[in-house]
Amino acid sequence: MAPRPARAAAAGLFLPLLLALSAGGCGERPGAGAPITLVFKHAKILGPADPMPGLLRRFEADHPGVRVQSEALTWSSDEQHQFYVINLEGGGPPFDVMMLDVIWVPEFARAGWILDLTSSVPPAERDAHFPTAIAPAMQDGRLWALPWFMNVGLLYYRADLLAKYGFGAPPETYEELTAQVRRIRAGERDPSLDGYLWQGKQYEGGMVNVLEALWANGARLLDEAGRPFPEAERARESLAFLRGLIESGVSPAWVTAADEELTRRPFGDGRAIFLRSWPYALDLFELPDSRVRGKVGVAPIPRLRHGPVGAASTGGAHLAVSARTRHRDLAVALARFLTSETAQRAMTEGAALRPSRPALYRDAGLIARDPSLPALHGLMLRGHPRPITPYYLMLSTTLQPEFSAVLVGRKSPARAMRDATAQVEHLLRSVTP
Amino acid sequence: MSDRGLAWLLLSPALLVLATLTVYPALWVLWLAFQYRIPVFGISRWAGLDHFAFLAEGTRFWNAAWVTGVFTVTSVALESALGLAIAVALRGQRGGRRTALALLLLAWALPSVVTAKMFEWLYHPAGGLVNFLLGDRAINWLGDPALALPSLILADVWRATPFVALLCYARLLTIPPDLYEAAEVDGAAGLQAFARITWPLVRPILLVTMLFRTLDAIRAFDIMFVLTGGGPAGSTESLTVYAYRALFQTLQIGLGSAIGVVVFALVMVVAAVYLRLIGRPERTA
Amino acid sequence: MRAGRRRDAVVLLALSLYAAPFFWQALTSVRPDAELLPLTRLLPSRLTWAHYDVVLRQSLMPRALINSLGIALLSTLLAIGLGALAAYALARLPVRGRGVILLAMVAATAFPQIATVSPLYLLMRALGLRDTWLALILANGSFALPLVIWLLTGFIREIPRALEEAAAVDGADRLAILRWVVLPLVAPGMASAALLAFLFSWNEFLFAYSFTATEASRTVPVALALFPGVFEVPWGDIAAASLLASLPPILIVVGFQRYLVRGLLAGALRE
Numbered sequence: 001m002a003p004r005p006a007r008a009a010a011a012g013l014f015l016p017l018l019l020a021l022s023a024g025g026c027g028e029r030p031g032a033g034a035p036i037t038l039v040f041k042h043a044k045i046l047g048p049a050d051p052m053p054g055l056l057r058r059f060e061a062d063h064p065g066v067r068v069q070s071e072a073l074t075w076s077s078d079e080q081h082q083f084y085v086i087n088l089e090g091g092g093p094p095f096d097v098m099m100l101d102v103i104w105v106p107e108f109a110r111a112g113w114i115l116d117l118t119s120s121v122p123p124a125e126r127d128a129h130f131p132t133a134i135a136p137a138m139q140d141g142r143l144w145a146l147p148w149f150m151n152v153g154l155l156y157y158r159a160d161l162l163a164k165y166g167f168g169a170p171p172e173t174y175e176e177l178t179a180q181v182r183r184i185r186a187g188e189r190d191p192s193l194d195g196y197l198w199q200g201k202q203y204e205g206g207m208v209n210v211l212e213a214l215w216a217n218g219a220r221l222l223d224e225a226g227r228p229f230p231e232a233e234r235a236r237e238s239l240a241f242l243r244g245l246i247e248s249g250v251s252p253a254w255v256t257a258a259d260e261e262l263t264r265r266p267f268g269d270g271r272a273i274f275l276r277s278w279p280y281a282l283d284l285f286e287l288p289d290s291r292v293r294g295k296v297g298v299a300p301i302p303r304l305r306h307g308p309v310g311a312a313s314t315g316g317a318h319l320a321v322s323a324r325t326r327h328r329d330l331a332v333a334l335a336r337f338l339t340s341e342t343a344q345r346a347m348t349e350g351a352a353l354r355p356s357r358p359a360l361y362r363d364a365g366l367i368a369r370d371p372s373l374p375a376l377h378g379l380m381l382r383g384h385p386r387p388i389t390p391y392y393l394m395l396s397t398t399l400q401p402e403f404s405a406v407l408v409g410r411k412s413p414a415r416a417m418r419d420a421t422a423q424v425e426h427l428l429r430s431v432t433p
Numbered sequence: 434m435s436d437r438g439l440a441w442l443l444l445s446p447a448l449l450v451l452a453t454l455t456v457y458p459a460l461w462v463l464w465l466a467f468q469y470r471i472p473v474f475g476i477s478r479w480a481g482l483d484h485f486a487f488l489a490e491g492t493r494f495w496n497a498a499w500v501t502g503v504f505t506v507t508s509v510a511l512e513s514a515l516g517l518a519i520a521v522a523l524r525g526q527r528g529g530r531r532t533a534l535a536l537l538l539l540a541w542a543l544p545s546v547v548t549a550k551m552f553e554w555l556y557h558p559a560g561g562l563v564n565f566l567l568g569d570r571a572i573n574w575l576g577d578p579a580l581a582l583p584s585l586i587l588a589d590v591w592r593a594t595p596f597v598a599l600l601c602y603a604r605l606l607t608i609p610p611d612l613y614e615a616a617e618v619d620g621a622a623g624l625q626a627f628a629r630i631t632w633p634l635v636r637p638i639l640l641v642t643m644l645f646r647t648l649d650a651i652r653a654f655d656i657m658f659v660l661t662g663g664g665p666a667g668s669t670e671s672l673t674v675y676a677y678r679a680l681f682q683t684l685q686i687g688l689g690s691a692i693g694v695v696v697f698a699l700v701m702v703v704a705a706v707y708l709r710l711i712g713r714p715e716r717t718a
Numbered sequence: 719m720r721a722g723r724r725r726d727a728v729v730l731l732a733l734s735l736y737a738a739p740f741f742w743q744a745l746t747s748v749r750p751d752a753e754l755l756p757l758t759r760l761l762p763s764r765l766t767w768a769h770y771d772v773v774l775r776q777s778l779m780p781r782a783l784i785n786s787l788g789i790a791l792l793s794t795l796l797a798i799g800l801g802a803l804a805a806y807a808l809a810r811l812p813v814r815g816r817g818v819i820l821l822a823m824v825a826a827t828a829f830p831q832i833a834t835v836s837p838l839y840l841l842m843r844a845l846g847l848r849d850t851w852l853a854l855i856l857a858n859g860s861f862a863l864p865l866v867i868w869l870l871t872g873f874i875r876e877i878p879r880a881l882e883e884a885a886a887v888d889g890a891d892r893l894a895i896l897r898w899v900v901l902p903l904v905a906p907g908m909a910s911a912a913l914l915a916f917l918f919s920w921n922e923f924l925f926a927y928s929f930t931a932t933e934a935s936r937t938v939p940v941a942l943a944l945f946p947g948v949f950e951v952p953w954g955d956i957a958a959a960s961l962l963a964s965l966p967p968i969l970i971v972v973g974f975q976r977y978l979v980r981g982l983l984a985g986a987l988r989e
Contacts, residue, residue, distance in 0.1 A: 075946050085473060086848050086931040111473045202664050257576045257665060261950070390474065394683040401493065405666040408578050419492050426487045430469040430685060431476060439892055440811035444819075447804035447863060450796075454860035455826055458837035465836060472843065519733075528726045535971050536733040538978065539740060542967035544921035546939035547960045551743045554953055560755040562742055591739065596982070603983050641986060652830040655923040659943045673832045681928055686836050693833035700830050 036327055038068045038334055042099035043080065043317070051343075051350035059337050066330055077101055077204065081393070088113040094324040096331040097338075099317050100145060102136045102385070103204075103392050109144040110390035114320040118142045120332045128341070132314050133356040136385040145318035146339040147356030149347060152376070152383040153212055153312030156267060156275040156285070159297040161188075170299035172309050174216070174241065177274060177302050181250050184273055196245060197263040198276040200256040202404035207396045208313045208386070209276065210403045213238040215311035215384055217304035222387050222395075228424045229417055234306050239406045239413035241304060246407065256407045268292055276301065278315065282372055283352045298372060300379055314383035316356065354380070391431055398423045462697070465690035473684055484691035494692070496667055497675040501699075504586055504657075504671060505650040511590045513643055516597025521631065523598070524605045534599070541595040549659035552588040578668040581661050585669050589656055593649065597642050604638040605631065637711065644707040651699055672696050740964070746957035754953050769958035779959050781933045782941035789854045789937060790919035790966075796859035797866045797915045798908060805870030806896050810882070820871065826864035831924050842929055849931045857925045862915035869914075869984055873907030874900060910981030913970055917978075920966050938963045 045052055056068045073080045081104060087095075088111070100108060108114045121143060126134055133147035155177075157170045165184050171177035181195035199205040214221060219234035229235045245251040255263065260277055267275040268284060270291045275281070285296045300310030319335040321328070337343060344355035348366055354376060360366055361377035386392060402420040405411040411419070466485075469478045488494040519537065526533055540548070555562050556574035564570045574584040608630065616626045654673040657663060663670030663678070670678075672692055680689030734741075746754070747769050749762040773779045807813055808820065838857055839848075847853040877900060885899050901908075926937040936944075942963055945956050970978055 076944070079944065083931050089473070089843065107473075202662075202666065254573070254576070257573075394685070397678065397682045401663070401667045401670070404664065408666040410578055410666045410668065415492075422487070422491055423493070426483070426688070427683070427685070429483065430471060430480070430687065431474065433478065436811050436892065437813075440807040440813045443803040443807040443811070444813065447800040447867060450800060450856075450860050451826065451863060454838070454841075454856055455829065455834065455864070458834040458841065459829065461837035461840075462833050465840075472840070519736075522729050522732070525722075526726055526729055527722055529730050531975060533730055533733050534975055534979065536730070536737045538971045538975070539737055539968065542917060542971050542978075543740070543964050544923070544939045544942075544967070546921075546923050546943050547743075547963050548739075550942060550945075550956055550960050551739050554746060554957065555739055555742065557755075557953070560757045560953060562757070565757050565760070591736075599979065599982060600986050603979075638986075645986060648828050652832065654832055655939070659923075673830070676832050677835075677924070680836050680839075686840070690833075690836045693830070693836060696830045697833040700828055704825075704828055 036066050036330065038066060038097065038327060038330055039093075039095035040068055040070045040097045040334065040338075041073055041095045042070065043073045043075070045347075045351045045353070048352075049350040051346040055338060055343050055346055059334060062337075063330065063333070068334060071095065073099070084108070084113070088322065088324070094326070095322055096325040096327060097334050098320055098322055099148065100320050102133075102147075102314070102316050102318055103396075105137050105145045105318055105320065106139040106388055106390045107393060108320065109139040109142070113323050114144050115323055115325070115328065115332070116142045117144060117146065117321065117332065117335075121146065121336065125336070128359065129339075129356045130358060130380050130383075132380065132383045132385055133316065133318075136314075136388050137318055138388070139390065145320040146335055148317045148319045148339050149344070149353040150356040150380060151278045151280075151315035151354065152379050153208065153276060153301055153315075154279060154282075154376075154379060155299045155301050156277060156281065157297050157299060158270075158273050158292065158295055160295040161273055162297075170297060171302050172300075174302045174304055178245075178248070178250050181273055192271055194252050194266060194272040195250040196274040196276075197251065197258070197267055197272045198245075198255055199259055199263060200242070200246075200404070200407045201259050201262075202400045203259065204396060204400075205259050206404060206407075207400055208315070210239070210242065211384075211386060212276070212301055212311060212313055213242050213304070215313075216301060216307040217241070218306035218308075221399075222389075222424075226389070226424075226428055228421045232417065236413045236417060238304060239403070239416065243406055243409060243413070247409075256404070270295075279354050279372075279376060280352050298375060298379075300382065308382075310379060310382040312379060312383050314380070314385050316354075391427065394427060394431075395424060398427055459697075462690045462693055465687055466694045468687040468690075470686040470690075471684050472686060480687055484688045487688070488691060488695070493667065493670075493675065494672075497670050497672045497692075498695075500582065500669060501651060501671045501673070503582060504589070504653070504669075505647055508586045508589045508593065508650050509643055509646045511586070512594045512597050512646055513639060515590065516594045516642070517601050517635065517639060519594065519598040520601035520605055520635075521627070523602050537595045537598060539595075540592055541599075543592070545592060545655040546659050548588060548592045549656050552584070552591075553660055556584055575661055576665055578665050581665055581669050585657055585660055588660060589650070589653065592656070593646060597639075597646065600638055600642045601635055604635050608634055640707070640711050644704065644711070647703055647707065648700055651696065651703065672699075743957050743960055746954060747961050749954060749957075751954055769952075769954040770962075772952070772955050773958045773962065777945070777955070777959065778933050778936060778941050779938070779962060782936050782938045783962060785851065785933075785935055786920055786938040787966075789851050789858065789935075790916050792851070793855045793857075793859035793862065793919045794912050794915040796855060797862040798912050800859075801863055801866035801870055801911065802901070802904075802908065804867050805874055806900060808867065808871045809874035810900075811892075820868070823864040823868045827868065829861075831861070835924055835928055838925070839928055848929055849935050851935055853929045854919075854922075854926055854935065854937065857929070858919040858922055859915075861922075861925075862918050865985060866911045866915055869911045869981060870904065870907060872984055873904050873911075876907075877903045906977065906980070907984075909974070910977040910984065913974055913978050914981045914985070917967065917970060 052070060056070055059068055060066055073083065126143060129147045130150065133150050137143055137145040137147065155170065161184050162170065162180065165187055167180055171180055177196060185193060185195060199209050211221060214235055217234045217238045219231040219238055222228055223230035246253055246256065263275055264277055264281045264284065266272050268290060282298065284290065285292050301312045303309045319339055321331045321335055325331045341357055341359065344357055344360055345366065347353050348355050348360060349369065358377060361373045367373050387395065399420050402416040406413050406416045467480055469476055469480045523533060553575065558564060558571050558573045563574065564572055574580050612630050613626055616630055621629055652673065653671065654677065657669050657671055658674055658677065661669040663674040673696060676689050676692035676696065679685050679692060748765040748767065750764060750766045753759065753762050808816055842848050842853045882895050882899055885895050921939065923939040923943065926940045930936050930940060942959050945959055
């Protein structure tokens with residue numbers, strides 16, 4: 001995706017003209033006069049074949065006189081967020097359609113940066129997505145964004161090792177997981193073979209892992225009123241359990257500083273039995289030169305004593321329309337097109353992304369290319385969104401250091417929960433009048 | 434135009450800029466510290482002493498204050514001792530003084546972000562020079578809560594020692610060599626000469642230098658923010674890093690400003706204590 | 719004499735070791751990727767310019783270098799321009815409350831940036847200056863201004879008054895004296911102050927990190943702190959980028975050492 005300076009410059013030249021035209025209040029009439037340019041901001045799509053150019057040309061063909069200019073965001077999620085905040089508060093060139101991390105949608109809605117899509121999207125279209133993907137796009141009963149692709153937490157396991165030691169199925173509980181790790185490591189006598197890898201670094205991914213541990217024990221982070229740890233004892237057990245994984249050696253100490261890639265690599269090199277990660281890793285494990293090709297299975301995240309199996313966090317990206325767009329209808333049309341079944345099928349085929357539409361998980365053509373789809377379908381349905389609140393990012397960054405302190409053993413779970421509660425309460429005092 | 438009028442004409446642009454961009458913000462931050470202020474959501478309400486009460490109760494604040502304290506005291510002490518030693522060693526230097534100073538000042542002149550990135554690589558468990566020189570250890574210097582703060586302090590000492598060394602060295606150069614010759618005649622050499630001649634003369638400037646370094650260490654932000662980000666698990670989170678996270682990561686401008694005010698107050702108190710130690714600064718009039 | 723020379727060499731060697739972290743970074747910047755992780759040998763088997771190639775062709779660094787250079791030069795110009803006028807007034811003209819003003823300048827040099835970053839952020843936001851050069855020029859220039867005034871006031875005082883008086887007798891007015899007598903004489907001092915102001919702006923991170931969002935105004939320290947890696951940290955590229963970020967400081971330490979040292983000493987010792 002090389003930048004096209006000539007085209008960008010041309011857009012820059014046309015922009016003042018367009019502003020003058022639309023200021024006249026005549027709305028947008030594509031096809032007549034100067035071409036309209038829609039700017040689409042999104043992260044670079046990785047994968048075998050980038051489907052974006054084809055999709056955008058197709059949209060342009062359906063809308064004569066409209067050009068879509070695709071602009072790549074930086075790689076890191078924090079930077080994308082900072083870019084949006086500064087840009088949407090004023091200043092900076094406007095754009096029309098933007099990719100949002102699912103956890104930002106309520107925040108952007110509350111800040112007034114994105115358009116309410118409720119009346120533009122027919123109910124049937126909305127219901128064609130997983131409810132777990134639509135729920136985080138809702139705020140105050142309105143719909144603010146459309147799901148573009150979806151993620152869910154998974155347990156990867158080494159099917160070959162489990163079979164070798166007579167375990168017929170992947171673990172349903174963490175107790176079983178621990179027992180399997182002990183048995184297999186005792187048998188393999190390989191000091192470089194780790195047990196269970198997950199993401200314990202102080203960042204959003206670490207937050208996801210803590211949330212999954214809470215849910216796995218039937219505990220929530222916040223109750224309906226936003227108060228933290230309504231099931232305090234279960235939450236304490238969950239945190240103690242995560243720390244216990246490290247103390248008992250089931251997980252290596254370095255997981256407390258690990259993100260997705262740092263844990264994916266050793267598992268991909270055959271140096272771990274279990275891994276908690278997102279679906280993207282599956283494609284990498286099945287590459288022709290992968291050392292674990294054909295040896296990896298996926299299962300729901302196990303449970304602790306009080307919780308359900310497969311209480312995994314959902315993730316993914318949504319498309320929203322900027323409140324500063326000058327081409328409201330066209331921008332909404334673009335967002336709807338890019339989240340349509342056609343577009344999501346192309347994204348599933350060309351990039352290592354999973355769709356947010358259940359129908360595609362039953363599509364024979366897609367299943368032929370990716371046999372894991374039916375299994376993922378069940379997991380997506382069972383997944384949990386992270387707390388849906390405009391203050392999620394504030395909450396998460398406030399809580400991350402506390403949870404991190406538990407994982408490295410600097411604080412007891414009870415102490416960290418007390419400190420976390422005080423901070424969340426202070427935060428809530430700030431935001432509620 | 435009268436000289437008096439001209440004086441104000443020449444002063445006013447600078448004073449205007451300072452009033453807008455230094456004095457006004459310094460007063461404004463005091464006001465913000467008493468506000469709930471979250472610009473993205475348009476929240477702006479009076480908070481009274483809530484932020485300060487919250488800080489006083491919170492372990493995170495006291496942890497940050499402790500980190501700032503340990504970082505400041507340890508790094509200033511090490512920098513002073515090492516800087517003085519380097520100054521004494523440099524004093525006898527005849528040839529290559531320029532080269533010596535260039536090698537020394539380089540560490541001080543580099544952007545602290547560069548220093549942080551350099552040390553991050555030096556400390557890298559598998560690719561770092563430190564573990565390599567220790568004989569292929571796999572010590573996780575920045576990932577271990579017990580080692581991260583000492584590792585951070587070492588990086589800061591490397592960066593700031595040259596400043597101390599330069600100032601002490603400049604003072605040492607003004608000591609007439611015959612003082613030492615006279616002392617040698619009296620049978621005082623080495624440590625004795627140092628205690629009798631060097632120390633009394635260099636002590637005042639060392640104190641001034643320590644004042645500067647202490648203020649800088651309390652205010653330090655770049656090096657810990659880039660090197661450890663305050664982690665692991667808050668073990669290197671100073672007051673400045675805590676303030677930054679409150680301000681720009683959780684977007685709580687009010688709370689972040691309150692922490693900033695604490696840093697502000699700390700700087701003023703420390704400056705006052707040092708000035709008392711050093712004696713009233715000479716009023717130049 | 720021989721012993722003296724050997725002693726000199728030992729001190730130089732020790733100082734070279736002191737600077738070793740920097741030299742190691744320089745070596746890393748030309749070490750092939752394959753020999754970075756894990757580190758198995760001290761010296762690389764061959765040298766490569768690949769990291770510089772990546773940094774100069776595929777990263778934001780070139781743009782950041784331009785931003786940093788422009789912002790540092792302009793904020794230095796701002797600080798020196800305003801500072802020189804103010805310093806002349808404080809050094810030579812009757813100013814009521816001069817002592818208080820000078821004391822305020824000293825106090826202002828101790829201001830913690832973290833305390834003023836939030837109001838400045840709100841100010842830049844209100845003025846629509848976020849992510850612009852101007853925001854950083856104003857912030858950095860005003861932050862360096864108290865030190866510049868303090869330094870220049872001292873330097874101007876060192877100039878013998880007799881020269882100015884002679885010019886006054888010849889009929890020159892105050893501004894002419896400032897322009898033709900004082901400024902040329904205080905030029906070395908201005909160079910010292912300018913170097914410190916430039917270094918401050920070049921190295922500044924907190925303001926730049928808080929006020930910028932895109933390559934339109936990202937400075938070198940921010941670009942370096944956020945140096946992107948997709949799957950792993952590109953240590954070689956980061957080392958190359960750090961070397962580029964270090965060029966102006968190196969130039970100053972090696973080429974303008976005299977002015978730098980004079981500025982540092984004057985700033986610290988005249989109190």
